[in-house]
Amino acid sequence: MHRRILVSTTVLGLGVVVTLWTIHTWTRTAPTETPLERTAPPIRSATSTGSDSPPPQVRVHERDDPGRSPLADPLGATDGTIAGDMRVLEDVLSNYRLALGANPWGANAEIVAQLSGSNRRAHAPLPADHHAIDSEGRLLDRWGTPFFFHALDARTMEVRSAGPDRELYTPDDVVHTPGADRRPD
């Protein structure tokens, strides 16, 4: 009987020691706190480059518009192409999915509103004052026709431009499916 108690006590004691050692090891190896607000890299000044070349042009967010993202700025640029616009839109949607977990939904104006910050995180990869957004809140292609957003699922949005003839579902339409030809993000 005494022997059974001795064995039980030893096993229990060993269990406690192992548990305490595990907790101790875990807490000791835990990474130190790295607050997000302190992770921003320092801005590199011209003198820090160590050369005579001019400093690289770095676009920074305006302080009075913290949600603004330059991601969509090339969209519809006069020196761009519709293929480039589609790539920009793909990046905008991909960026939105990364932040919100799924595509925006609805018709053009509803999608634009969500891309411009009307979402639970106020994330705005598409600035609300983007030059390609018309007075009705719709995003226009480079020929002035609203893009047509076709939601296939939460992560796949087919985008269609009516093309130069400005009529949807004609041979000159340009169609792109963001995410279809790349790894899931």
Next chain:
Amino acid sequence: MNTATRNLSRRAFLKRGACAALGTTGLLSTLAQLRVLAAGVSGQSAFSVSSGDYKALVCVFLYGGNDANNLVVPYEQQAYDNYARSRSILALPRSDVLPISPLGGGSYAFHPAATGLQTLFNERRLAVLANVGTLIAPVTRADYRSGSAALPAQLFSHSDQSVQWQMALPDSSRKIGWGGRVADLMASLNENEQISMAVSLAGINTWQAGNQTVVYPVSHDGVVGIDMLEREWVDPVRKDAFTGLLELERRNLFERSIAGSTSRTIENNRLIAAALDQTPPPNTPFPETELGRQLRMIARLARIGPTLGFRRQIFFASMGGWDTHDGQIDAHSELVGELAAAFLAFNRATVEYGIEDKATVFTASDFGRTFSTNGKGSDHGWGNHHLVMGGAVQGGRIFGRFPELIVNGPDDTGQGRWIPTTSVDQYSATLARWFGVDASNLPELFPNLGNFASSDLGFMS
């Protein structure tokens, strides 16, 4: 991050994990208990069924989002004029549509290609459910516009909305269909539990997937056998060797499970094929279309269901091509014609087989389509009209509230997307009750049902 924060996170993690585990097992365990109850208690069972009965529930899913705005059209002159004005290029001429006079009043018409549906409606074998859609709780236009409404995730997205329709759980990510949940609950009623009661003519789908229920796919020509065993030219020695391998004693659980399920599949195929061989195809002609062929096989399988020991079976069929963004007038007409002809043939076949009262067919679709046009088609909508057919249906009526066909009117989110006034949960629960699920079990099957005024829409007798 300090130690206290880390420990708190671990506790939170464990707590959340426990909650998640409880959440995911809750429905499963309750359904399992209900099944035991059903098997063990007769007379006062969890189901409203008597012995010897048989019922088949047939889902016809219209993939892509059917434009039911043109399937059921207002016929009264003033209402038709409003329809024609707003629908613009998509409006069907009043002289072409097929008028119906619902028993509850009103004046409507079917699409010109829907002659079969008009016949069935007039014979009171078909009912229309107006403006049904995925909802968590009732939504008003004001709620929607202000952003204060609880909405299903990813409205207007094909994949998400088809899955939500089939789940009747718009706020859940679990891919368990309401047909599968009903099957989980009722499988023990069947004498034959070896063959799944969930038979699909259109492949694997969410609607029939349950916690225990698995989908049994069948082609419109019959069971799909294991290729090597079916071909006459394969050496009989090899066939024997294959079946012999399946009968070997195995220690590995996975291998044993695979061998067991393969053996069951072979046996099930033989059973069903033999039963089909003994039951001639219906004399009723079916259209040689994809849906026609699917419904013909479903009619035959429903006929032999009781012979195989079934008292309840659920069937799944589907049609694609309803995503009519362009060229809608012609494409939709063809689709509606195929649907209507197949429905009429199925009804006539069930009459021929004497099982008309035992087989109920209902439609489902991703969503409705916008009332306004985007060129020659329509965009993704929300609320949609649906069809229910069978001898047990209170046919010749339109159930639910028909939306006011006014863009930016009281039923519109904007752009002619009707806010559903009947939820998929209510629609599904009414069908589930007819199938034999007791009212007390409905909240477990349809957790959001209590958010709506009625759990029985009254379209089933």
